[in-house]
Amino acid sequence: MVYFTGKGDKGYSLINNKRLSKDNFYLEILGELDEFNSLLGFLKNLIKDKKIKKEILLIQNDVFILQANISWFIYPKFKKPKIKEERIKEIEKKIKEIEKNKKPPHHFFIISGSNLESGILDYLRAKIRTLERKIVNFSKKKKIEEKLLKYINRLSSYFMVLEKGRFLFKN
Secondary structure: OOOOOOOOOOOEEEEOOEEEEOOOHHHHHHHHHHHHHHHHHHHHOOEOOHHHHHHHHHHHHHHHHHHHHHHOOOOOOOOOOOOOHHHHHHHHHHHHHHHHHOOOOOOOOOOOOOOHHHHHHHHHHHHHHHHHHHHHHHHHHOOOOHHHHHHHHHHHHHHHHHHHOHHHEOO
16 A cells, blocks of 8 residues: 655545545544544553443544544445444443542633643543534534534533543553
8 A cells, every 4th residue: 555655645635536625624523533532542541440441442433433424424325323322321321420429620620731641631621622613513514413413512521520530540
């Protein structure tokens, strides 16, 4: 496989026989999802709690579903996988479980980065909020499933409460 031609692409990608600018909103969202998933992989290696580690892997698979739903607009002949409502309920249940063990902060602003893991979790939360804004904007142009937006919204809450559980990490 050749990874470059030596000629340069002049800021365009050839996808499905279509020439798309690298700042195309499909590619922008796909790139942001890819970055989010890469950071999840990094985080997964810091976590010692096997249940949370498994959940991170499930979220990584969910991110592939999100990417497939955005990619569908470029490759419409493929069937779109779906985020199931039960997956959203699972995330909501996990948020409630963590909140039972760790009380939410009494102040509105949290300074991130008290340790490496805290910084990564806060970055993941901020990144998913950026993705949420971009996908909401995208949904005004292209019809996407409501469950995708709901799922993304729950992820930012999940990473917020997870950040409070520093006992999850290796020393």
